[in-house]
Amino acid sequence: MNKVKTIAVIGAGIVGCSCALWLQKKGYSVILIDPEKPGSGTSSGNACTIADYGCVPVNNPAILKKLPILMFSRNSPLSVDFGYALTHLPWMLSFLSNCRARKVAGISRALGMLLQKTYDGLDPLIEFCNAKALLSRQGCMYLYRNNSEYEDARASNQVRKDHGFNFIEVDSNEIRELEPGLKLPFAKGLLFQEATQVVNPQSLTTRYFETFLQNGGQYLASRVEAISHSDKGPLVQFDDAENCQVDRAVIAAGAYSTRIKGVGTSQLPLDTERGYHVQYRDRQSLLTRPVCWNAAGFYATPTDEGLRFAGTVEIAGYGDHKNPRNIRHLIEHSHRMFDLPEQPDQDWLGFRPTFPDSLPAIGYSLSSEYVLYAFGHQHIGLTLAGITGKLISEIINNEPLSLDIKAFSARRFL
Numbered sequence: 001m002n003k004v005k006t007i008a009v010i011g012a013g014i015v016g017c018s019c020a021l022w023l024q025k026k027g028y029s030v031i032l033i034d035p036e037k038p039g040s041g042t043s044s045g046n047a048c049t050i051a052d053y054g055c056v057p058v059n060n061p062a063i064l065k066k067l068p069i070l071m072f073s074r075n076s077p078l079s080v081d082f083g084y085a086l087t088h089l090p091w092m093l094s095f096l097s098n099c100r101a102r103k104v105a106g107i108s109r110a111l112g113m114l115l116q117k118t119y120d121g122l123d124p125l126i127e128f129c130n131a132k133a134l135l136s137r138q139g140c141m142y143l144y145r146n147n148s149e150y151e152d153a154r155a156s157n158q159v160r161k162d163h164g165f166n167f168i169e170v171d172s173n174e175i176r177e178l179e180p181g182l183k184l185p186f187a188k189g190l191l192f193q194e195a196t197q198v199v200n201p202q203s204l205t206t207r208y209f210e211t212f213l214q215n216g217g218q219y220l221a222s223r224v225e226a227i228s229h230s231d232k233g234p235l236v237q238f239d240d241a242e243n244c245q246v247d248r249a250v251i252a253a254g255a256y257s258t259r260i261k262g263v264g265t266s267q268l269p270l271d272t273e274r275g276y277h278v279q280y281r282d283r284q285s286l287l288t289r290p291v292c293w294n295a296a297g298f299y300a301t302p303t304d305e306g307l308r309f310a311g312t313v314e315i316a317g318y319g320d321h322k323n324p325r326n327i328r329h330l331i332e333h334s335h336r337m338f339d340l341p342e343q344p345d346q347d348w349l350g351f352r353p354t355f356p357d358s359l360p361a362i363g364y365s366l367s368s369e370y371v372l373y374a375f376g377h378q379h380i381g382l383t384l385a386g387i388t389g390k391l392i393s394e395i396i397n398n399e400p401l402s403l404d405i406k407a408f409s410a411r412r413f414l
């Protein structure tokens, strides 16, 4: 081991907890810092899928073609607050310019490389935390109502295939056999037979956190304001606690990562794609595996608490007001798919951390080699948390890396 002993991981979502565990497994003394209950942010309410086939970004040529319909239709999974968009024009324009086919090819290649290593990062943590019961390996299905929905997704599905993510095509009869609880007929589907889901993402992060504590990890329930740099290494600063001197710091604060001062993040174009879920308690037996109604922009997923409908994209910043339109979209479509009570038992809003190129920042920070970035995982942070933690531990431990991470360097924005 090198001379590094103590590492602060800032943010205890699924990404921060995965980094903390990987570092702990390699013998480091780790301090995990978060003012909120670990895992209770965006990591808690997602669609629960380990979507290792998710190498096609949301901003792709198919979206660009349909953008006017998507933005102005009442019945769309995409909504934009135009006031917000106008005040964040550079991010919006950059997000849209990355829809071009040439850009998407490069983005998918980089994401595909990272996603291929999903289970190299995830499985050892599941083993370490004795968490196998929190995963279900029943596969996952993409669904298309008609030929037009299927054709719209053809190019993206070809990209998945090209990057080695395999699926089989299923017809309407096979879909009915696989998921008899679906009342809406779907003409075609793709079955990712090997896909895994988490049965409760909050429980998974809690299990990671408890294992971390049992193995001697320290937890500080405070908000980090800034990090300054001294000869001794990074000095983590709070407004309500004493400063904390460490050898390395990892920024894993999800969509809020660029608010931490002194670590070069002010130069980074991180924003948020807001997303929602609604959940019907005790209705999970209607479904065996997550199914994604692609054109409607959400997954229906059985969790251990109920049937969850999670997805949609809203560009409207960090405020915690929920947009009734997004919630209505999920409720209306959930009723088309299944026999359900009139109202869900809960609705939820989360903040995906998204760079305009839909790639995360993993590796050295822009301020110092003693501070590392692990954020910006947009729609697939639950999936990529394990491999991100593994890579961060390899960098700090001076080991050969599991893959080439040049594409995820924050320097791409300079």
Ligand SMILES: Cc1cc2nc3c(=O)[nH]c(=O)nc-3n(C[C@H](O)[C@H](O)[C@H](O)COP(=O)(O)OP(=O)(O)OC[C@H]3O[C@@H](n4cnc5c(N)ncnc54)[C@H](O)[C@@H]3O)c2cc1C
Binding pocket: 010, 011, 012, 013, 014, 015, 016, 033, 034, 035, 036, 037, 038, 039, 040, 041, 042, 043, 044, 045, 046, 047, 048, 049, 050, 051, 222, 223, 224, 225, 252, 253, 254, 255, 256, 257, 260, 274, 275, 276, 277, 310, 311, 312, 350, 351, 352, 353, 375, 376, 377, 378, 379, 380, 381, 382, 383, 384
């Ligand atoms: C509707 C929806 C569905 C999704 N479905 C999936 C899916 O099926 N599969 C998938 O892989 N991904 C999915 N995602 C994406 C995934 O949930 C996110 O990418 C992931 O949760 C991001 O994790 P994180 O740890 O980076 O962030 P978070 O979970 O947001 O955690 C960040 C933590 O940092 C803390 N923090 C913030 N600022 C500070 C500070 N200054 N000091 C200390 N701590 C701080 C916060 O309190 C928080 O706990 C979905 C997202 C949404 C919204």
